[in-house]
Amino acid sequence: MSPLLKPIQYAEASAEVRAVYDDIMTLRRSDWINDFWKVLAHDPATLRRTWEAAKQVMAPGALDPLTKELLYIAVSATNNCDYCIYSHTAAARAKGMTDAMLTEVMAVVGLANQTNRLANGYRIPPDERFKPKS
Amino acid sequence: MSPLLKPIQYAEASAEVRAVYDDIMTLRRSDWINDFWKVLAHDPATLRRTWEAAKQVMAPGALDPLTKELLYIAVSATNNCDYCIYSHTAAARAKGMTDAMLTEVMAVVGLANQTNRLANGYRIPPDERFKPKS
Amino acid sequence: MSPLLKPIQYAEASAEVRAVYDDIMTLRRSDWINDFWKVLAHDPATLRRTWEAAKQVMAPGALDPLTKELLYIAVSATNNCDYCIYSHTAAARAKGMTDAMLTEVMAVVGLANQTNRLANGYRIPPDERFKPKS
Amino acid sequence: MSPLLKPIQYAEASAEVRAVYDDIMTLRRSDWINDFWKVLAHDPATLRRTWEAAKQVMAPGALDPLTKELLYIAVSATNNCDYCIYSHTAAARAKGMTDAMLTEVMAVVGLANQTNRLANGYRIPPDERFKPKS
Amino acid sequence: MSPLLKPIQYAEASAEVRAVYDDIMTLRRSDWINDFWKVLAHDPATLRRTWEAAKQVMAPGALDPLTKELLYIAVSATNNCDYCIYSHTAAARAKGMTDAMLTEVMAVVGLANQTNRLANGYRIPPDERFKPKS
Amino acid sequence: MSPLLKPIQYAEASAEVRAVYDDIMTLRRSDWINDFWKVLAHDPATLRRTWEAAKQVMAPGALDPLTKELLYIAVSATNNCDYCIYSHTAAARAKGMTDAMLTEVMAVVGLANQTNRLANGYRIPPDERFKPKS
Numbered sequence: 001m002s003p004l005l006k007p008i009q010y011a012e013a014s015a016e017v018r019a020v021y022d023d024i025m026t027l028r029r030s031d032w033i034n035d036f037w038k039v040l041a042h043d044p045a046t047l048r049r050t051w052e053a054a055k056q057v058m059a060p061g062a063l064d065p066l067t068k069e070l071l072y073i074a075v076s077a078t079n080n081c082d083y084c085i086y087s088h089t090a091a092a093r094a095k096g097m098t099d100a101m102l103t104e105v106m107a108v109v110g111l112a113n114q115t116n117r118l119a120n121g122y123r124i125p126p127d128e129r130f131k132p133k134s
Numbered sequence: 135m136s137p138l139l140k141p142i143q144y145a146e147a148s149a150e151v152r153a154v155y156d157d158i159m160t161l162r163r164s165d166w167i168n169d170f171w172k173v174l175a176h177d178p179a180t181l182r183r184t185w186e187a188a189k190q191v192m193a194p195g196a197l198d199p200l201t202k203e204l205l206y207i208a209v210s211a212t213n214n215c216d217y218c219i220y221s222h223t224a225a226a227r228a229k230g231m232t233d234a235m236l237t238e239v240m241a242v243v244g245l246a247n248q249t250n251r252l253a254n255g256y257r258i259p260p261d262e263r264f265k266p267k268s
Numbered sequence: 269m270s271p272l273l274k275p276i277q278y279a280e281a282s283a284e285v286r287a288v289y290d291d292i293m294t295l296r297r298s299d300w301i302n303d304f305w306k307v308l309a310h311d312p313a314t315l316r317r318t319w320e321a322a323k324q325v326m327a328p329g330a331l332d333p334l335t336k337e338l339l340y341i342a343v344s345a346t347n348n349c350d351y352c353i354y355s356h357t358a359a360a361r362a363k364g365m366t367d368a369m370l371t372e373v374m375a376v377v378g379l380a381n382q383t384n385r386l387a388n389g390y391r392i393p394p395d396e397r398f399k400p401k402s
Numbered sequence: 403m404s405p406l407l408k409p410i411q412y413a414e415a416s417a418e419v420r421a422v423y424d425d426i427m428t429l430r431r432s433d434w435i436n437d438f439w440k441v442l443a444h445d446p447a448t449l450r451r452t453w454e455a456a457k458q459v460m461a462p463g464a465l466d467p468l469t470k471e472l473l474y475i476a477v478s479a480t481n482n483c484d485y486c487i488y489s490h491t492a493a494a495r496a497k498g499m500t501d502a503m504l505t506e507v508m509a510v511v512g513l514a515n516q517t518n519r520l521a522n523g524y525r526i527p528p529d530e531r532f533k534p535k536s
Numbered sequence: 537m538s539p540l541l542k543p544i545q546y547a548e549a550s551a552e553v554r555a556v557y558d559d560i561m562t563l564r565r566s567d568w569i570n571d572f573w574k575v576l577a578h579d580p581a582t583l584r585r586t587w588e589a590a591k592q593v594m595a596p597g598a599l600d601p602l603t604k605e606l607l608y609i610a611v612s613a614t615n616n617c618d619y620c621i622y623s624h625t626a627a628a629r630a631k632g633m634t635d636a637m638l639t640e641v642m643a644v645v646g647l648a649n650q651t652n653r654l655a656n657g658y659r660i661p662p663d664e665r666f667k668p669k670s
Numbered sequence: 671m672s673p674l675l676k677p678i679q680y681a682e683a684s685a686e687v688r689a690v691y692d693d694i695m696t697l698r699r700s701d702w703i704n705d706f707w708k709v710l711a712h713d714p715a716t717l718r719r720t721w722e723a724a725k726q727v728m729a730p731g732a733l734d735p736l737t738k739e740l741l742y743i744a745v746s747a748t749n750n751c752d753y754c755i756y757s758h759t760a761a762a763r764a765k766g767m768t769d770a771m772l773t774e775v776m777a778v779v780g781l782a783n784q785t786n787r788l789a790n791g792y793r794i795p796p797d798e799r800f801k802p803k804s
Contacts, residue, residue: 002667003258004759005769034261036253043773046780049589050249056581057241062234067201068242071208075246077389078212080482080750083253084246085391086260089406099407100196103445106389107191108202110448112209112218114382115184119170119217121345121374123353124137126220127168131538136533138357139367177371180378183455190447211791214348214616219793223540233541237579240791244586248784255747255776257755265404270801271526272625273635302529304521311639314646317723318517324715325509330502335469336510342473343514346480348616351521352514354528368464375459376470380477380486383452387438387485392405394488395436399672479657482750487659491674501675505713508657512716516650523613523642525621539794570797572789586785593777598770603737604778607744611782614748619789620782622796636732643727644738648745648754651720655706655753660673662756663704 007038017041020051027055036083066095070105077109141172151175154182161189170217200229204239211243275306284312288319295323304351334363338373345377409440419443422450429457438485468497475504476511543574553577556584563591572619602631609638610645677708687711690718697725706753736765740775747779 010021010033020041021033040047058068069092076084089102144155144167154175155167174181192202203226210218223236278289278301288309289301308315326336337360344352357370412423412435422443423435442449460470471494478486491504546557546569556577557569576583594604605628612620625638680691680703690711691703710717728738739762746754759772 004256004668004755004772006668032263034264035258036249039256039258040252042769043777045592046252046773046777049592050252050780053245053585053589054249056585057238057245061238062232063204063238067204068238070197070201071205071239071242072246073389074205074208075212075243076250077385078209079247079250079254080388081250081254082391083258083260084250085389085406086264089266090264098196099444102406103448104191104195104197104202105205106386107445107448108197108205109209109389110382110386110452111187111191112206113213113385114378115170115188116210116213116215116218117345117381118174118180118184118374118378120213120215120348121341121353121377122138122173123350124169124173124217126217129166130168130220130224132223132540132542138353138370138534140534176367177375179458180371180375183458184378187451187455190451207791211787214790216793219540219791233578236540237582240788241579241582243791244582244784244788247787248780251747251783252776252780254750255743255755255779257752266406266408272524272621272638272802274802300531302532303526304517307524307526308520310635311643313726314520314639314643317726318520318646321513321719321723322517324719325506325513329506330500331472331506335472336506338465338469339473339476339507339510340514342476343480343511344518346477347515347518347522349518349522351526351528352518354532357534358532366464372459372463372465372470373473376465376473377477379455379459380474381481383438383456384478384481384483384486386442386452388481388483390406390441392437392441392485394485397434398436398488398492400491400674400676475657479653482656484659487657487674501712504674505716508654509713509716511657512650512654512720515653516646519613519649520642520646522616523609523621523645525618540792568799570800571794572785575792575794576788586788589781590785593774593781597774598768599740599774599778603740604774606733606737607741607775607778608782610741610744611748611779612786614745615783615786615790617786617790619794619796620786622800625802626800634732640727640731640733640738641741644733644741645745647723647727648742649749651706651724652746652749652751652754654710654716654720656749656751658674658709660705660709660753662753665702666704666756666760668759 003035003039005039005042007035008041009038013041014044016044017047020044020047024051034087036087066092066097069095069097070101073102073105074109074112077106078113137169137173139173139176141169142175143172147175148178150178151181154178154185158185168221170221200226200231203229203231204235207236207239208243208246211240212247271303271307273307273310275303276309277306281309282312285309285315288312288315292319302355304355334360334365337363337365338369341370341373342377342380345374346381405437405441407441407444409437410443411440415443416446418446419449422446422453426453436489438489468494468499471497471499472503472507475507476514479508479511480515539571539575541575541578543571544577545574549577550580552580553583556580556587560587570623572623602628602633605631605633606637606641609641613642613645614649673705673709675709675712677705678711679708683711684714686714687717690714690721694721704757706757736762736767739765739767740771743772743775744779744782747776748783 024033025031040050058065069088072088076088158167159165174184192199203222206222210222292301293299308318326333337356340356344356426435427433442452460467471490474490478490560569561567576586594601605624608624612624694703695701710720739758742758746758
């Protein structure tokens with residue numbers, strides 16, 4: 001697999017792109033940027049927008065950051081995103097995900113993908129009592 | 135929406151199906167069965183297998199039951215399963231999901247679906263350091 | 269649900285569209301056209317191309333027409349296509365599909381959607397002996 | 403592609419896992435286990451549950467085992483599951499699938515994926531006469 | 537279909553939410569807000585982030601706004617998003633989309649969904665000359 | 671990745687297949703056929719049908735050929751089709767797609783995949799005024 005656009009390295013990046021790279025490295029306390037951001041850098045507005053969104057959405061809130069990573073893995077496994085499965089599994093490991101937690105995420109993902117198709121396939125209308133009261 | 139097969143009510147169910155219905159009601163401390171199981175009941179083996187799988191997978195383990203419901207919602211929203219979104223939102227509410235938790239789940243689901251397509255669309259190979267060591 | 273474009277009735281259809289409608293009714297020995305074709309009729313080239321494709325693909329060959337309808341249902345359930353699930357279930361019933369066959373199709377669809385995500389989610393490389401010999 | 407969790411070989415497996423491995427080999431009359439099961443083995447309950455489900459669902463019933471394999475391929479091609487396409491194509495070949503059958507499966511899969519999006523995209527409501535009578 | 541969270545009307549909205557509503561109405565020269573934003577308003581940060589993203593991404597650039605709406609429709613039809621198909625079809629109409637343009641979008645969407653599965657299903661490796669030169 | 675069926679080279683192709691290959695080369699003013707068609711060639715009817723569909727759908731009409739290629743890329747990125755992303759990116763480049771156009775396509779694809787799941791996940795009914803008047 002070769003990316004449609006070459007990753008832009010720090011040394012060749014514009015000031016606008018470097019500013020995002022610097023923010024990524026500062027937040028992560030790392031001197032390394034992964035290729036996802038280096039490819040997005042071809043479109044600096046999308047690079048910044050996506051990075052700011054990730055910072056905001058993945059921050060602690062009503063849910064803790066590890067739970068959010070597990071949700072990310074669940075969606076990425078459902079969508080078959082090679083890059084995102086590896087990168088968010090690594091992120092989840094760094095936040096404390098154990099093998100047992102990973103296998104339970106996958107078990108739920110498997111079950112949900114199965115019952116989603118049984119419910120959709122049989123065209124079962126949701127029971128009224130599941131609907132939110134307006 | 136009308137289901138491909140009519141829900142089978144308790145009164146008309148076989149002993150094999152009733153045994154599963156009874157187990158569902160006992161575990162849930164409820165006298166009500168939702169239509170998902172009543173449609174699956176046309177295939178008693180699938181009814182039992184799916185119910186046993188749900189019991190096993192959704193039980194407390196390395197992850198707590200509420201986290202598992204949130205994962206279920208994340209997958210069901212990604213797959214657009216009408217029935218499963220309503221039923222598992224109701225289940226998650228019963229286990230303590232707040233509005234703030236729901237909106238954070240949806241924010242992660244939205245973000246992950248976006249970056250899944252950016253990573254897949256640009257064909258970005260996963261960085262080597264994200265790969266598990268063999 | 270209201271369609272983006274109104275179904276075009278026979279009386280108001282162009283000669284080009286009527287020719288396809290006539291062919292559909294002749295092949296089906298019916299005086300009725302379902303709405304799928306009547307909406308496609310806004311684009312007569314797509315109407316003809318899709319109808320000719322359906323005739324060719326769904327005809328008896330190495331697989332019999334009922335098996336092809338079951339495959340159609342399996343794909344449509346996986347993709348959550350409301351229209352196609354109802355129309356191809358009706359077509360399969362007309363070709364002899366029993367309730368037991370339908371529930372077995374759904375059981376396979378459920379299982380495959382589950383294991384597809386387990387295999388994709390865990391990023392399991394296919395065993396070499398499964399690969400076709402070149 | 404490297405799996406998130408290393409396949410567990412027979413020699414290093416627990417008794418619980420070996421029991422499933424033994425059942426797989428007995429049923430298949432083979433001394434080989436493919437990696438799908440060896441990765442699932444990190445979660446013995448999911449290994450057993452998934453294997454028992456596969457045995458039950460793929461057994462002869464109202465549909466013969468080859469038809470079930472074709473349905474599996476149709477779903478796996480729709481979902482883009484690398485592992486499942488190769489493994490179930492191999493299984494279908496072993497059960498008698500010819501090249502002509504494979505190309506017909508793919509033709510139906512292609513057609514259904516096309517018309518699924520035409521029907522969904524145009525938001526065409528299913529004709530009343532396709533709906534099951536309640 | 538009833539939304540999981542009730543749309544928040546202007547009169548009951550917080551200052552933070554009203555600021556986004558005001559911006560939407562100003563940009564659109566309208567006194568009306570559609571329900572998508574009113575449901576997102578339960579999470580003001582996601583409301584603002586998503587609205588700012590939409591403003592930025594859908595603005596004229598290397599592609600004109602109508603082309604962007606057509607791309608939006610193509611993705612929404614592929615994903616079966618009821619809300620997005622209706623809302624972006626309306627938006628595209630307002631920007632000049634004709635019936636002929638809509639039917640051509642749908643024809644491409646249908647074809648691409650078909651060939652995507654043929655290429656994925658047959659596991660055809662991309663020809664080297666299609667790969668970008670690094 | 672190795673294809674399920676070996677590409678059929680011109681020298682070994684039947685007259686029926688060669689006729690399509692010749693038409694592809696003539697239309698493209700090229701002496702080269704990409705592997706997609708060479709694999710489809712195992713099913714000459716599908717080869718011809720798919721090629722004729724591609725010629726018809728991708729031809730200039732209410733939309734220009736470049737816009738159609740961008741729509742193709744948008745669908746293929748959403749569906750994660752390795753082959754189609756590379757081949758249609760190459761085709762779009764040949765028709766004038768710049769890097770800026772590509773990054774804008776991907777930005778719309780990312781945004782649409784995000785809002786599709788927010789709208790579907792929250793089960794937001796389309797506003798009445800978005801619906802086409804009947």
